[in-house]
Amino acid sequence: MKAKFLVPLFIFLLLAGFLGYGLKLNPRELPSVLIDKPAPQFRLAQLSAPDVAIANADMRGQVWLLNVWASWCVACRQEHPVLNGFSRQKVVPLIGLNYKDGADDAKAWLREHGDPYDTSLVDADGRVGIDFGVYGVPETFLIDQAGVIRYKHIGPVTPEAVRDVLLPKIAELKRAG
Amino acid sequence: MRVDLMRRLALVVALLVPPAAFAAEAEPLAADPALEERVMQLSHMLRCLVCQNQSIAESNAPLAVDLRNQVREQFVAGKDEDAVVEYLVARYGDFVLYLPPFKGTTLVLWLGPVLLLIGGAGWLAWRLRRRVTEAAPPLTNDERARAAALLDGTANTSQEPRS
Numbered sequence: 251m252k253a254k255f256l257v258p259l260f261i262f263l264l265l266a267g268f269l270g271y272g273l274k275l276n277p278r279e280l281p282s283v284l285i286d287k288p289a290p291q292f293r294l295a296q297l298s299a300p301d302v303a304i305a306n307a308d309m310r311g312q313v314w315l316l317n318v319w320a321s322w323c324v325a326c327r328q329e330h331p332v333l334n335g336f337s338r339q340k341v342v343p344l345i346g347l348n349y350k351d352g353a354d355d356a357k358a359w360l361r362e363h364g365d366p367y368d369t370s371l372v373d374a375d376g377r378v379g380i381d382f383g384v385y386g387v388p389e390t391f392l393i394d395q396a397g398v399i400r401y402k403h404i405g406p407v408t409p410e411a412v413r414d415v416l417l418p419k420i421a422e423l424k425r426a427g
Numbered sequence: 428m429r430v431d432l433m434r435r436l437a438l439v440v441a442l443l444v445p446p447a448a449f450a451a452e453a454e455p456l457a458a459d460p461a462l463e464e465r466v467m468q469l470s471h472m473l474r475c476l477v478c479q480n481q482s483i484a485e486s487n488a489p490l491a492v493d494l495r496n497q498v499r500e501q502f503v504a505g506k507d508e509d510a511v512v513e514y515l516v517a518r519y520g521d522f523v524l525y526l527p528p529f530k531g532t533t534l535v536l537w538l539g540p541v542l543l544l545i546g547g548a549g550w551l552a553w554r555l556r557r558r559v560t561e562a563a564p565p566l567t568n569d570e571r572a573r574a575a576a577l578l579d580g581t582a583n584t585s586q587e588p589r590s
Contacts, residue, residue, distance in 0.1 A: 277479060278479075280476070280519075280520065280522050281520065282520070283516070283517065283518070283519070283520040284518070290518075350489065375493075376489075376490075376493050380493060380494070380497060380518060381518060382518070383518040383519050383520075385476035385477060385490055385519065386476075386477060
C-alpha cells in the first residue's frame with residue numbers, strides 16, 4: 251500500500267481534532283439536571299425582613315430569575331453592574347439567594363454595590379443551594395410561571411448573556427404563559 | 428548498618444508525621460466511628476464539583492464539607508447508600524459519581540476501552556499471522572554459493588555483493 255506512510259499523519263490529525271475541540275470545552279460548566287424540572291421546595295427568610303418568609307408558591311404565575319450570590323464571592327462583583335442594569339429594565343422579578351453569607355456582610359455589600367434584587371432570601375447554611383445543585387457562585391436560574399426551572403446560567407452574568415440568552419428566553423416564556 | 432537502618436526509620440516516621448498532624452486539623456468526627464467509616468467510604472466515590480479531580484472525602488472546599496455533612500445526616504436519618512447517591516444525583520447529575528451508571532450517554536465511556544483493546548489485539552494478531560506466512564523466500568543456488576564463500580573466508584570482500 252503506497253499511502254501507508256499517511257496513517258500516522260491521519261491518526262495525528264484525528265487526535266489533534268479531538269484535543270483541539272476539548273480545549274474549547276469548559277469543564278466548569280456542567281449541565282444542570284434540574285432543567286425542565288420543578289424548582290426545589292424552599293421557604294426562606296428575606297434579608298431585609300427576617301420575619302417574612304418567601305416560598306415557591308409566592309412566585310407562582312410569573313417568570314422570575316433566581317440569582318445566587320454572596321458578599322464573599324469575587325465573581326459576583328463582576329456581574330453585579332449587569333444585574334443592576336437588568337433590574338432597571340423591570341422585565342421580570344430578580345430574587346437573590348444569599349448563599350452561605352452573614353446578614354451584616356450581605357447588607358453592607360448591597361449598600362456598597364447597589365441592590366438589584368426585588369428581595370434576597372437568606373440561605374445561611376447553603377441547604378437550599380444544595381437542593382438547587384449550586385456548586386459555584388454566582389449561578390442564575392430562570393424559572394417559569396409553573397415554577398419549573400427553564401435555564402441555568404453558570405458563572406457571572408455578562409451583558410451578552412442577558413441580551414442573547416436571558417431576554418429572548420424570558421420573552422418566549424412570557425409568550426407561552 | 429544498624430545506624431543506617433535507624434536513620435531510614437526516622438525518615439519514614441518524619442515523612443508520616445506531617446499528614447498525621449494535618450489530619451488532626453480536619454473537622455471533628457462523628458461520635459460513631461462506624462457511621463464515619465460509612466460516610467468516608469461513600470464520600471470517596473463522590474466527585475467534588477468545585478475541585479473536580481478530588482472526591483468530596485479528600486476536598487476541603489466548603490461545598491465538599493457541606494456535602495459530607497449531608498451524607499452523614501442522611502445516614503443518621505436512616506437512609507442507605509443508594510438513597511443518598513440518588514439524592515445527590517438528583518441535584519448534581521451523574522457527574523458527582525466517580526463510577527458513572529451504564530446507560531445510553533455513557534456507552535462510549537464504558538465500551539470504548541474494551542473495543543479499543545479488542546481492535547488492537549485483532550490488529551496485532553493479524554500482523555503476526557501475516558509475518559509468519561510472509562517468511563523469507565529460500566535462497567537461490569547463487570546466493571547459497573556466495574554465503575558459503577563468505578563463511579569460508581575465500582570471498583573477495585572488497586567486492587560489494589550484488590543483490
